[in-house]
Amino acid sequence: TPKRQSTMFKRWLLALLPRVGLIVLGLCCCLSLFYLLACKPTSPGSQQSLLWSGGATSKEGYMALLQEREDSHRHYINSLTKQIAQLKEALQERTQQLQESLDKAKTRGILPQGLESLHKTPTQTDLKNFLHSQLNQAEVISGVQLPSEYAVIPFDTFTLRRVYQLEMGLTRHPEERPVRRDRRDELISAVETALHVLNGPQQHTDNTRRKSTYSPSDFIEGLTRTERDRGTVYELMFKGAGPRDFTQLVLFRPFGPVMKVKSESVDTRGTLINIIVPLSKRPDMFRQFINNFREVCIQQDGRVHLTVVYFGRDQIDQVKAMLDQTTRETRFRSFTLIQLNENFSRGRGLDVGARAWRRSQNVLLFFCDVDIHFTADFLTSCRLNAEPGERGLLPFKHLCHIFKRYPDD
Numbered sequence: 001t002p003k004r005q006s007t008m009f010k011r012w013l014l015a016l017l018p019r020v021g022l023i024v025l026g027l028c029c030c031l032s033l034f035y036l037l038a039c040k041p042t043s044p045g046s047q048q049s050l051l052w053s054g055g056a057t058s059k060e061g062y063m064a065l066l067q068e069r070e071d072s073h074r075h076y077i078n079s080l081t082k083q084i085a086q087l088k089e090a091l092q093e094r095t096q097q098l099q100e101s102l103d104k105a106k107t108r109g110i111l112p113q114g115l116e117s118l119h120k121t122p123t124q125t126d127l128k129n130f131l132h133s134q135l136n137q138a139e140v141i142s143g144v145q146l147p148s149e150y151a152v153i154p155f156d157t158f159t160l161r162r163v164y165q166l167e168m169g170l171t172r173h174p175e176e177r178p179v180r181r182d183r184r185d186e187l188i189s190a191v192e193t194a195l196h197v198l199n200g201p202q203q204h205t206d207n208t209r210r211k212s213t214y215s216p217s218d219f220i221e222g223l224t225r226t227e228r229d230r231g232t233v234y235e236l237m238f239k240g241a242g243p244r245d246f247t248q249l250v251l252f253r254p255f256g257p258v259m260k261v262k263s264e265s266v267d268t269r270g271t272l273i274n275i276i277v278p279l280s281k282r283p284d285m286f287r288q289f290i291n292n293f294r295e296v297c298i299q300q301d302g303r304v305h306l307t308v309v310y311f312g313r314d315q316i317d318q319v320k321a322m323l324d325q326t327t328r329e330t331r332f333r334s335f336t337l338i339q340l341n342e343n344f345s346r347g348r349g350l351d352v353g354a355r356a357w358r359r360s361q362n363v364l365l366f367f368c369d370v371d372i373h374f375t376a377d378f379l380t381s382c383r384l385n386a387e388p389g390e391r392g393l394l395p396f397k398h399l400c401h402i403f404k405r406y407p408d409d
Contacts, residue, residue, distance in 0.1 A: 247265055280348025
């Protein structure tokens with residue numbers, strides 16, 4: 001019937017509407033996507049990729065882009081050149097005005113003190129004179145008078161691997177760990193400069209007994225300190241041609257290029273060390289000391305003398321027996337035993353031991369305690385850092401990293 005057909009048509013129309021809506025929505029999305037792709041601006045990367053694609057059109061576009069960039073750089077260079085020319089012209093004009101003002105002030109006699117050198121053009125000779133004046137003012141070639149001991153600038157000892165600082169005092173370990181990178185580079189640069197000097201042709205003509213070639217392994221130790229208004233001094237010690245020959249090189253860096261101050265050979269063959277030990281009882285500790293003395297001083301070095309100042313009578317027979325046994329086994333007879341019937345006094349013992357030296361040979365005195373253990377390198381350091389006629393204690397920087405007490409003390 002017509003009513004039934006109308007109802008079926010409505011149902012079909014209602015079922016078709018969602019499908020039509022989905023189709024229309026899909027068409028709208030496609031149209032929007034196409035619109036976005038068509039209206040999106042072309043990026044430089046895509047343009048460059050198009051230019052790099054094959055074909056005559058891409059090559060011509062690339063050449064045009066290259067020409068445009070070149071014109072832009074040329075324009076920028078021309079602009080900078082004009083600015084530089086203008087600055088030079090302004091500088092020349094200001095310099096001329098300053099020169100005229102200085103000439104007028106000099107003519108009138110009112111030129112301020114210290115400005116006389118402004119009208120001169122600095123030369124290489126002026127720079128050398130300034131560096132040499134810094135060297136002469138620094139405490140390198142000769143000492144300077146200081147108001148007190150607090151004004152003394154301490155040295156630091158360094159090797160290729162470690163730096164030992166005196167400013168740490170006794171409360172902290174003097175070894176700088178880890179060494180700062182800038183400080184390590186500075187010290188290594190000083191050693192490299194010293195090697196270039198030692199291996200240079202001029203050094204070869206000055207010293208006929210020098211080694212053929214110096215290497216970093218020949219570097220023993222160095223001293224360095226910095227005067228804040230002068231510069232930095234380096235005293236470097238290298239092994240020489242023989243086992244007891246050494247070369248000392250002094251360099252100075254006046255906040256500029258490193259300068260060579262002096263280079264000299266050091267011969268330690270005739271330097272005898274007199275080790276003075278004050279002692280009272282403690283035979284076990286003296287036995288450990290004499291064993292270390294036999295191993296280092298007698299077997300490895302051989303240029304030492306031992307002076308023992310003994311206080312009292314108790315257990316002195318044991319000390320004599322140890323010295324006699326050492327003499328029989330090693331045939332080393334450079335001993336002196338002094339007995340004092342007094343209470344123990346370290347200062348008194350050191351004074352008596354130093355005055356007991358009666359030989360004509362000049363000797364290097366080393367005041368030592370019985371509980372100290374030292375090495376052959378320390379004896380070498382003592383000889384390298386002492387000169388005849390000097391009096392005083394060896395600086396703490398040489399002792400702090402070489403000495404060590406016995407573990408059972």
